[in-house]
Amino acid sequence: MNKKKHRIILVEDSADLGYLLSEYLSMKNFEISWFVNGISALKNLEVNKYDLAILDITMPDMDGFSLAEQMKDRFPDLPFLFLSARSLKVDVLKGFYLGAVDYLKKPIDEEELVIRIENLLNRLNSEKRVEEDIFHFKLGQYTFNSLNQELVFNDEIFHLTTKESELLHYLVLRQNVLCSHKDILIKLWGNNDYFNKKSLNVFITRLRKYLEKDVNISIDNVHSQGFILHLE
Amino acid sequence: MNKKKHRIILVEDSADLGYLLSEYLSMKNFEISWFVNGISALKNLEVNKYDLAILDITMPDMDGFSLAEQMKDRFPDLPFLFLSARSLKVDVLKGFYLGAVDYLKKPIDEEELVIRIENLLNRLNSEKRVEEDIFHFKLGQYTFNSLNQELVFNDEIFHLTTKESELLHYLVLRQNVLCSHKDILIKLWGNNDYFNKKSLNVFITRLRKYLEKDVNISIDNVHSQGFILHLE
């Protein structure tokens, strides 16, 4: 029983990023069509069906916002997300105002993009709504802003260090899934040796300390394997 | 040599506010015509020329947004700004999205309104285009006019240097969002090197000094990442 591939339309004018993303996403078992401008994308949407659109915001001729508007008119059921180098509040707001399901800041982390896409498609299928946008994660009674590196519990605000934030972000994206030492260390430290593993332990302890106020959150160790961020 | 008065059309259904504003603005040497609904305003626009329209958003019959749309169709050169008691982000966005040049929250501070109108008309006359349409900011108890490079606290006025103003402008547009050194330096200094980063630090110190009178404003550092202008 092989699952049907999800079909994604990517509109990105940069050849580098467009090529990179389409390669990576097809490797990750998505069926991906890449267009370099809004006109050709719209034309293609007339004849093909997609599950998700990924739109770059800054493009010549037609920018991602205008494209999204036209898409909304003609293909109201197609969810879309934006890619953008700009993090202006007005841009982000405008994005969500237009009905975007997500807004990712460049540079794009391909692995994170895949996780988000998968979450999104799951969520859209199951109608489950989670409070989540670019930087904001709902973490039990906490909210975690990965961009500002802030973890908030009620009116208490914890300013996380970069490593703390990166680690929490990594775990949150993969909540309730075992994350091996090895993968964490390679992704966040660049290599997987004895001393970095010791360092990781220290950071796990710190995160546990931050998160202890909500008993429904725990970071559990799987002996000689790695860690799981458990929710509920 | 007496300057020609600027003509303003005000559409405001509330008798109190309408009267107050038209009195105050004529006192300030504007020629002002006040209408209590969109229909009569549109009718009048057929026969009279104006430099600026001020539209209330919440009005019976025709709200400010619809009025603005019709005005845009028929008198595309007439700049308009909105007044609104509602400060919902979507409203503000919608306003700018429709092409508004400004968006003022009620209760209206008449003095601020005049400053904004004058700035607007100056700007429109001189064809000077700024990066963003938003150049006048309420910053806690301060107001910041990025065009004039003036930061005002009560009756105290700080004349900012160009760099100070640019930096504050950059941060204000991205308030409560982490701005990386790199992005700031590339945008404002043109390149990202050790010495410019030192320079940035000096400017951050200066801005903090200016802003210290309002405890709800802070420019916070995120170690080895950048700065966040926090409000509230």
Next chain:
DNA sequence: AAAAAAGATTAATGAAAAGTTAATTGACTT
């Protein structure tokens, strides 16, 4: 049940980053 391995926790360290004030440079005016 003892030994070994893995993990947890707290504290110490030291290099890099940030903060601050003052001095210097450079462009422009008078």
Next chain:
DNA sequence: AAGTCAATTAACTTTTCATTAATCTTTTTT
């Protein structure tokens, strides 16, 4: 040529934070 003002550089202090170390606890293996 002296003066002014803004931006940059310098000199110095303070803070931050990833790492390392030291010690204790839990789990696994023998």
